[in-house]
Amino acid sequence: MYLFFSYILDVSLKLNEKQFTFFKHLQYSFLKVDFIFYIVLIFLVAFVYHYLISVFFSWFEKYLIPISNDREKYTFIFYAFSLTAFCLTDSKFFDAVMETNFITHFLKNNILKLTIPNLLELDILILILIIFVFFISCYIVKGISELENNKPGVGLAIFSSVVFSILLNYFLQYSIRADLIIMEKYIFPGATLFQISIFFAIFLLLYSIINEYLLASIINILLLIGISISSYLKYQFRQEPLLPSDLSWLKNPVSLLGFVGVSSYLYVIVLLALLFFIYWFFRGILLYGKVFKIQLVRLVTILLILFFYIGVYYSFKNRQDGKMDEKIPVLATLNNRYDIAWFGNTVNAQMKSNSYVWFSQLTSELMYKPDKYSKSSMEKIEEKYRLKSIDINKSRNQFISEHTVIYVLSESFSDPSRIEKVQVSSNPVKKIQEIKKNTTSGLMKSDGYGGGTANMEFQTLTGLPMYNLSPSISILYTQVAPKMKYFPSISNYFNPRNRDVIHVASPSNYSRNVIYGNLKFNKFIHYGNKGNKGYNVGGNYSDDSTYRLIEENLNKNSQFFSVITIQNHTPWTEQNPIDMSASYPGFSDGQNKSLSSYVRMLSQTDTATQSFLESLSKKDKKITVVFYGDHLPGLYPESAFKNNPESQYQTDYFIWSNFDTPKLNYPLVNLSDFSAMVFEQTNSKVSPYYALLTEVLKKASVDKKALEGEAQEIADDLKMVEYDLISGKGYLSKDFFKVPTN
Template identity: 40%
Template sequence: MKQGLKSIDWLFALHGLIILLLSIYFNLQLINLSILANNTASDLVGIKNFSYLLFYISGLGLVLYLPKLLTWSFFKRLSTVYLIYLFLSYFLRLTRQLNNKDFIVGAFQKNQFWQGNFLLPLFFMILLAFFLHRLLVAYDKQEWLPDYTGHEELLFYLLSASFLLQDSQYRASLLLPLRPLFASDELASYHLGLLVQVTSSLLCFAALIFIFSKAWQGLRMALATPYLAVASSAFFALFFNYTFQLGVKKSESIANYYVLPGAISFQLLILFALALLVYLVTNRYLIGSLLIFGLGSSLSLVNYLKEFMRSEPLLLIDFVWLRQLGLLIGFVSPSVIWLSLFFLIGLGFIYSYVRRRLVSPPIFSWLQRFFGSLFVLVSLVAVVYGNASYLNPLPSLAKLDKVLNINWLGFSSNARYKSLAYVWTKQLTTPIMEKPSQYNQAKIEELVKKYSQLAKDINRERTEKIDQQTVIYLLSESLANPERLDGIDLSASVLPNIDAIKEETTSGLMTSDGYGGGTANMEFQSLTGLPLPNFSSSVSVLYTEVVPKMKVFPSISDLYQKQNKVVIHPENRLNYSRHLIYQQLGFGKQVFTNSTKDKLLDVNRAGVNISDQTVYDNILARLDTKNSQFFSVITMQNHVPWSASTPEEVMVTGQNFSAKENANLTSYARLLAQTDEATIAFLEALQEIDKPITVVFYGDHLPSLYPEQVFSEQADSKYQTDYFIWNNQENQQLEYPLIRSNDFPAALLAHTNAKVSPYYALLTQLLNRAELSEKELEEVEADLKLLQYDMTIGKAYIKARPSFFEIK
């Protein structure tokens, strides 16, 4: 060991350390002075003067090391780095401004294309170094300059990295978490945080420039080096960061931000790590690059299409649809399918062509692969689980959460302002429901007693039992009256019969939790009474993410015998694992389009999809006039894509709609008109049956055909559909003008004057929210959240009280 220490050139190492420290402090004080410059507080005068002193000392120290670096090669390389940095910085600025409609790409001056925060100080240092060198040469005193031979590259990379560190965008994001410390006079913490951030950033940027330089050298010699893999990962991260955010862009800001601070750096780091992991796994540059490009392009396209069609970004849970590729293809335009095929064929051709002409050796040694993979995985864990401390230089999930809580705005807003990577990471790491602070066994027992008494009170006034009649839950796909929307001109009313029914019975609008999608979530809520907002905002599909973890799975259908429970859905039984869900709920008959014992009878289509008339006829064919039944029915007629030529008299146009949008809107409206006729005929048929039958009819969400401008003046209308509750013998008109899908079990029991269990007494309280004080409503909502947690991922204390779900 002593021999090893003696072999070290300590003077050489000392010069390297001095160069590094001078570069750190020069940048540190340059940033620090940007805050102090406009601050005239008398108690900061001393700090400001000391900062100027450190700035000049570190600057003059760098000047002493610069003369030997002043060659044409140095200026050429530095200029190249600066120009590349300008374009990459502007590209990042463009990404950050995607949601800003006033950002004009070509307005370079306005958008601060030229970044001079470090350019001017560097110019003066070079000027001083030049004159110093000329002076020492004139007096033959060059030996006065420090001998740092071998450190030229280090100084070059640190100076180049300073361009990136002093970028106005980066400097603002770096100072954002530190400004509150400065404002609250926590100056020691502020300076420590700034030192950590500047040091880590400078080293990271210097390493990045070094890697890109080495990668370019390898590329010129057609060598696939580890440097090239790292540089390519950074390039792909930059490119796909843009395409991902482009897919969810919307011309508006939130809290005066077009993207929240830290969102872009968080996504860049995630994408960089994943791209590098691909190279490490494949260990071949060509196949790795094509795989990253193909996968990133596909995800970007799917993300755009889903946001366009359903106002929701691509989510991790959506990957289960790969098992139903044929169904997915049916929802996509043929031109997109052909374009995708040509794209894949093109990638295959490129690989085949290049592979035959170039040798593709391994990129990494086994040791590099091992430590590289370990480094990537540790980095991902650090980014995902790192804390929000100002001393943590890495972007992290905790930092993004801390900036602004917009989880309640849904997936699209979070993807738009916090990045798509943020949404995916939250889905992977967030529990499906937060534990309520008051949750314990005693509290659940208290709820049982409270709502058992309330059930007794309610049942004194009710005379019917719901299991003595047939109930048909009828979810009408995408049904929402377009007449309620601004700028829509219809030649004729498309839902006259349904509107007439709504005038005579309990009816109104239902608040949907989705736009252009979310059918399974509406169905779950309408059966269970459990509201989606009580679950984590990272939950996308309740059937696949929540139900498998539920310890108690309540449903209004539990009040019926297995042989009397029927599901009818004119689609694939595997969608959202519905066949398993219905099996768990004890449905004796499941009628789908395939792979079930019971088949749809006499199938006809309306446009592209199976008609509502076919579904209604199948309900009538399976009605048992002797036994009470429960039907859970979903239609598909009004699902995308829309294509209908009748009734011809129905024509619809939207203000400022494109020709394609008007064509879709007209087809959709014609399909609604067909639904309207089929529905009234179905209800008339039910009136002929001598047995009480109640229909809970509702649209699950609006179709995705409307441009965003339709909802600019009435945002709520984007999430409001039609509903009614109707009985074939006797109806009452209860006043529930606006309800949620989880209100349907309680609304059904109220409309039919049917007795309730303690659980439905709780839901009835929530249904009657308009009659409660604010304090009472908060208490009921808290009670339901406690119970919902207990049934989902809690201790399931309620299991010991089965009578809570029984109607006595």
């Protein structure tokens, strides 16, 4: 058993190795026999002892050391010491100890002065490790005995928690594995031990609370399976790990299961039915009884686990400049020695474990405080851009409140011709390509791959870029929006009676119903509204039907629409146009089938968008449409972006108007730039806030590789404004956001 779980731990440390397979290391890694010498030595001493005593000093064994009278007790101790020997002589254990801050600090400072106190300090550490490992080993041996005798107890709960935590660690990290090596490591020291400890505590806590072994085990198995599969599916679609903020999806299980197809309902029902049957049939037969017989022990166990989590939480919460107290075992090494926060959640989860990212997200600041942030600094910024807005407005004669502005977030829209090696039988987006040639257009930098729609919508509405926020932030609507002092949406400049949202999906996804309510949108058209008639494409509400909903809600007044299409969302199962197909080298038939369906859906978006704009061109009022793809579909492998990594996060956009407007030249923009572009294209007067965003667009946006001088100052001004709105004191006055209306 030890060899098996030791091997699982061993391969867990090599998951990110290129061309990893579970059995790759089997021939030279499974038979880890570091401990064999010590076990043979123990047996040899025992044999010699037994032979000498039994042959020459039989009276000594009989009268002074009556081992034979209590053989079961000594056998238990022997097993516990053997398991302890296995652990302490395993190379992984040795490597983990050598990587701790204490040992590295000790070796660095004391290697040349091995005094008695220094050696004593090291001996104490080793003794504590031996006692701790022996303590756990005793409970594991006890748990195996309880399993054999069909009598559950604390030992079996601990043994099961160890097994479940090792397995969950492997499956969870495997679900997000990548060919990755950073600082010559496939995973950072301490990551695996930290995550297994977190999972062990969770499983043991459930055993302690439920106090019934079979039921708690079934719940733990469900937890293991659910987390592993959810993480795998999310990473496949979005190249992002499972995060605490994803728990919000549990409020909408129908929408959640809908992302992975109807068959998922059947799998979930069958699994639940099977586990329910096992519990119902075996509950009085298999391992029946209480885990904790003494309530005081149960209470103490629960409290110790809670104190453990509180300790971990505050270790993250109390970081100073991102650093933890060096005295914290394991975690301080993992956190302090390797600073890769700027890589984002995915790489941090792969190198430091999912659990590390979870605690980081739960405890991190939404945004780090700029060094110069103060009330006087914000007053200077406000005055600076008040004057700038006056200067800009001298050459502008329109008012945004007198226009109709339609933001169309086109789900997963991106021209496949920019993806290397993708072969398409015919161009699926030729009409939109033609539209782009005659309008303000280019590429948009997305903040997600395969997902993140709500984050894109947030940035287009507010003008606040995600790149200024903490890397641990994953969902802006649920993590950032509720804490904002003011939500500077472009929709605020339109009459509340003429603000509409169209997103034919669940209204509560990412708390949109709350956000739209706070923004005082007059109407939210979603899949729960009665009377929304339209046809589906690939199983989702079609773009053509969504465009019809926009036209049905147009009136003679100036209006604002925030529209999110859903046609090109997974799953991709469209058959028309049947003569269009796509392929990618190395894809299976099923993958090429999905890719072909996706490009067919793009083709339908292409046709519907052209027809929509043609219809709007005949309307007797000024209309401007901002059309953009929010992210690429999670279809393409990492190899597709090897020669052009930036292409993984670039989609298409255009800004079209049904009246004469200039064709602006912005080849690459951020989502937060769109509002400033709309003001410029419609020649509309700006507030001090939009004067700042205009300056960012022209001098400090994502198309600029290195900022310095004035550009850096503008970028810093935006960061200060964003901090004031999200995490600061709210020093900015309401006048900073006022756009002239007449």
